[in-house]
Every structure is written in C-alpha cells, then in structure tokens.
Amino acid sequence: MREVVRFTARTLGTSHPSPFGALIVSTRTGKPLMRATNAVAREHDAASHAELRAVRLAGKKLKRPLLAGYTLYSTCEPCPMCMANALWARLDRVVYGATIDDANRHCLQIHISATEVARRADMACIVQGPFLREMCNTLFDDPRMQKAFRNWSTSKSNGKR
Numbered sequence: 349m350r351e352v353v354r355f356t357a358r359t360l361g362t363s364h365p366s367p368f369g370a371l372i373v374s375t376r377t378g379k380p381l382m383r384a385t386n387a388v389a390r391e392h393d394a395a396s397h398a399e400l401r402a403v404r405l406a407g408k409k410l411k412r413p414l415l416a417g418y419t420l421y422s423t424c425e426p427c428p429m430c431m432a433n434a435l436w437a438r439l440d441r442v443v444y445g446a447t448i449d450d451a452n453r454h455c456l457q458i459h460i461s462a463t464e465v466a467r468r469a470d471m472a473c474i475v476q477g478p479f480l481r482e483m484c485n486t487l488f489d490d491p492r493m494q495k496a497f498r499n500w501s502t503s504k505s506n507g508k509r
Contacts, residue, residue, distance in 0.1 A: 367487035420469025
C-alpha cells in the first residue's frame with residue numbers, strides 16, 4: 349500500500365492530480381505487475397479510474413483478460429464499477445486504504461461498498477480494508493488535491509444534489 353500511495357502522490361505535482369491509485373501484484377510473491385492512477389480528466393473518460401486502468405494494462409501485459417493469482421491494492425475503496433471489473437478479471441483479492449465515505453467528503457461517490465459488490469457476485473474475491481487509511485487520506489487532504497477538487501465538475505461544491 350505504501351508503494352501505491354507514493355506512486356499516486358506523484359500526481360499531486362501535475363496538472364491532473366488524483367488521490368486514486370492502484371497497484372496489481374502477484375498474490376504469491378508480491379512482485380508488482382502494473383500500477384495506474386485515475387486519468388478521468390486527462391483522458392476525458394469517465395471510466396478511467398485507477399483500478400480499471402491497472403486491470404486493463406495488466407491484461408495487455410499478460411496478454412490475457414483473467415488475473416487470477418494477483419491482488420489489487422487501491423488507495424481508495426473501489427467504486428462498484430471498479431469492484432465489478434476486479435471480479436470479472438478474477439483477481440484473488442482487493443485491498444483498499446481510504447473508504448468510499450472518506451472519498452465522499454471531497455467528491456461524488458456511489459454508496460455501495462466493495463464488500464457488498466463482491467458478496468453479490470458469482471465470482472470469488474477477498475476484499476480487505478481499510479488498510480493504512482490515514483496514509484491514504486493524506487492524498488485527499490493535500491492542499492494541491494483540495495484545489496483540484498474545487499475544480500472538478502463532479503465535486504460536491506459544484507452541484508451535488
């Protein structure tokens with residue numbers, strides 16, 4: 349988790365900062381396979397969440413769609429879209445830091461937990477978290493990220509009903 353937080357924190361000094369980062373590692377060895385950050389603004393794609401991007405890139409690297417034998421670490425609890433993708437990819441485990449409620453303090457969220465998505469699926473995946481929650485929340489609380497949140501069209505300050 350520390351590695352994905354450090355990697356994600358590097359976005360804070362860019363024109364598209366994001367507190368959302370993901371890292372896929374071998375469940376058995378812990379060897380990193382792929383990492384990604386949220387690129388919704390940069391790619392103009394609402395589905396460019398860190399977890400989805402990491403799974404896509406890992407599949408391309410391995411030249412296969414299924415990632416059994418791998419674990420996904422995410423700086424924030426995966427949204428339902430990202431958790432469903434983790435299930436479809438057959439990841440062994442998802443470990444997250446900050447919670448959906450933590451993220452919702454700053455930006456809009458769908459309030460269905462990753463555990464609930466996994467519980468209702470035919471595919472098995474262990475969901476663990478929050479893990480190193482305070483460390484992951486430093487990404488959300490960083491002043492540069494706070495400024496970016498104010499500019500996000502989906503932020504609470506820009507019209508959550």
